[in-house]
Amino acid sequence: MSHGRIAFQGELGANSHEACTAAFPQMEPVPHATFEDAFEAVKSDDCQLGMIPVENSIAGRVADVHHLLPSSGLKIIGERFKPIHFQMMVNPGVKLEDVRTVSSMAFALGQCRKTIRRLKLKTESVGDTAGAAKMLSEHPDPTKAAISPALAAEIYGLEILARDIEDEHHNTTRFLVMTADKHPSPPPFTEPCITSFTFKVRNLPAALYKAMGGFATNGVNITKLESYMEGDAWAKTFFYAEADGRPEDRGLALAFEELRFFSDKFEILGVYPADPFRTRG
CATH class of the missing domain: 3.40.190.10 (Periplasmic binding protein-like II)
Structure with missing residues (x-):
């Protein structure tokens, strides 16, 4: 019996479909032609979750998602790493x-x-x-x-x-699990977590250096930092970042306080459990 629907981009049988089935076997996977369509399906509640690939260990980040994710209006509630076999x-x-x-x-x-x-x-x-x-x-x-x-x-x-004819057997894709719920339930405190956020630094000399300094002085590990442009304004550089921990952790709370001081915009996109795949040797 199906318990809700989960959106993905691609045809039935795609790697994203396999990721949906492995992570949420009780949900009905629903294919969509584009990432925009998959995001919209979640926003409209046609699907309750979305399974979105964001980066691959060989090919790097998924370009379309890189631009869509910050403006999607969705929240991140999980991550999944999937070994890719062809x-x-x-x-x-x-x-x-x-x-x-x-x-x-x-x-x-x-x-x-x-x-x-x-x-x-x-x-x-x-x-x-x-x-x-x-x-x-x-x-x-x-x-x-x-x-x-x-x-x-x-x-x-x-x-x-x-079977398994890929040249590199360590090929892995990371997926993010998305929801339209503006206030999803926080992950259990017993689990290590990742916090995803976006920000735009103020137009000041060394603003990025100063904005990120609080993470170093408070001992917070930044696991991802990527820049992207918004619209056609070359002067408006936004950043997507991920850090170990939760916003209420003292170190991350202090780092965010300093980041906000040097930023024009700041938004937390999600707080979610770190996939155990991260700790594999």
């Missing part, structure tokens, strides 16, 4: 020696370069890994294969010919 799949009955072309999104093709080169296959870039599997299912072709997550083969009735 499977080569074909229509039922197709043999590996028959395949001449493989399709997937450009990033996935790049991450499976060694296998593609070894098999001497041509590549065809599409917008989504699961979308490649869906297209192959809808338009069977004995000379084509798709590189997609394993879930896509199950959904679209394809057969996996080669």
Whole structure:
């Protein structure tokens, strides 16, 4: 029985779909064509949560989300790290020696370069890994294969010919869990937490240096600091940051007090438990 709906970007069978199923097996995963659509589904309460990828250990940050997240109006209530594995799949009955072309999104093709080169296959870039599997299912072709997550083969009735063909097996994507609730329940005090926030420093010399100084003097670990522009105003540089701890912790509270003094804008986007994946060796 489904207990609510969770939005993600991509087709059914995408890595984001797998992340939804692993983290919230009781919820119905709902695909959306764009990140904007996924955010809007959560804001309108069509979906109660969103599972949004924000960065990959190899490809870096997800550019679209980098700009959408601060203005989404949503709150972050969790994070999930998902190891990424790619499977080569074909229509039922197709043999590996028959395949001449493989399709997937450009990033996935790049991450499976060694296998593609070894098999001497041509590549065809599409917008989504699961979308490649869906297209192959809808338009069977004995000379084509798709590189997609394993879930896509199950959904679209394809057969996996080669498993975990990615060049780098440490490839990992970090997802944020989003809600439209303006005041979500705080995480248990027994768990280490991350606080995500945005700010815009005042137009003063060394303002960023001074704004961040409070984190050093109060012993607060900043785990992420990224800049982004708002609109077409080049002088308005905003920052997205993440710090260990909770806003009520003395060190982080003092650091935020100093940050606010040197900032024109400041907003906490979420306080959430740190995924245990962070502490793995």
